[in-house]
Amino acid sequence: MSSSLINKVLVRQFGAIKPPWIDKETFYKLIFNFCDRWCERCKLSRICRLYQKEKEREKRFIKQGIDPKSTKAMFLSICESLEEAKRLLENDMKRFKIKITEEDYKKFEADEERKDRLVKNNRLTQIATKLSYSLVKLVEDIHYYFLEEEIPEEIKGSLEILTYYMHFFSVKIRRAVFSEIEEGEMKYEDITFDSKNSAFLSYVAIVKIINALENINNSKKIHFKIKQKVKKIIPLFYHLNAVLKERFKFGNFFNIYPATP
Numbered sequence: 001m002s003s004s005l006i007n008k009v010l011v012r013q014f015g016a017i018k019p020p021w022i023d024k025e026t027f028y029k030l031i032f033n034f035c036d037r038w039c040e041r042c043k044l045s046r047i048c049r050l051y052q053k054e055k056e057r058e059k060r061f062i063k064q065g066i067d068p069k070s071t072k073a074m075f076l077s078i079c080e081s082l083e084e085a086k087r088l089l090e091n092d093m094k095r096f097k098i099k100i101t102e103e104d105y106k107k108f109e110a111d112e113e114r115k116d117r118l119v120k121n122n123r124l125t126q127i128a129t130k131l132s133y134s135l136v137k138l139v140e141d142i143h144y145y146f147l148e149e150e151i152p153e154e155i156k157g158s159l160e161i162l163t164y165y166m167h168f169f170s171v172k173i174r175r176a177v178f179s180e181i182e183e184g185e186m187k188y189e190d191i192t193f194d195s196k197n198s199a200f201l202s203y204v205a206i207v208k209i210i211n212a213l214e215n216i217n218n219s220k221k222i223h224f225k226i227k228q229k230v231k232k233i234i235p236l237f238y239h240l241n242a243v244l245k246e247r248f249k250f251g252n253f254f255n256i257y258p259a260t261p
């Protein structure tokens with residue numbers, strides 16, 4: 001695939017996106033592990049088990065008189081998912097005769113806290129969080145600027161993309177760093193390369209963010225002060241992606257976005 005084609009795919013494809021190092025069989029079996037959860041835009045929702053399950057749940061909520069978009073529905077869904085995960089884990093523990101003592105539990109908790117601290121103090125996580133706040137602020141500024149008038153059609157899509165991904169990319173980077181720590185403490189055969197997959201999803205989101213920012217920057221209807229802010233953060237996102245490619249070793253697959261524009 002030529003780099004311009006890859007470029008178009010990364011910018012236009014939403015929902016599930018196959019990392020180049022994941023084989024087709026694994027990808028199609030577990031697509032919900034390789035997606036941005038933008039289900040309305042996902043072309044593979046018809047084969048996604050998670051999506052089907054969520055639709056069934058929505059129908060059930062409507063029958064029970066619960067608004068599926070409400071906070072109540074959100075908490076009920078989280079509860080159901082956690083209950084199911086607990087049940088599956090308990091079944092497996094019985095099957096493999098695994099017992100967890102109070103001491104094991106405390107050790108696990110302490111270990112999770114240690115890893116959380118490492119993630120929080122990690123430079124990459126901190127930079128991603130700062131950039132995430134910059135995007136939030138920028139989107140707020142644009143909405144404020146167009147408070148009295150309709151947002152121009154030419155930037156509506158870009159704003160929607162920024163709003164969707166402004167937290168997503170940093171959450172995925174956080175997860176990539178967390179998994180990187182875990183993988184460093186695991187046996188090689190147990191590693192699932194979650195860090196690389198999470199970093200890839202963040203990378204794709206950043207490609208879309210850069211594209212959206214460039215589109216906003218090209219709009220004649222945006223105030224020059226907002227453009228100045230946009231111009232300032234675009235290179236930071238380019239740089240962030242260059243770091244992700246290098247650190248999580250998928251540089252060989254993508255040479256489309258250089259370190260600086």
Ligand code: SF4
Nearest residue numbers: 035039042045048051
């Ligand atoms: S339909 Fe499934 S694969 Fe697609 S975005 Fe939603 S959860 Fe992900």
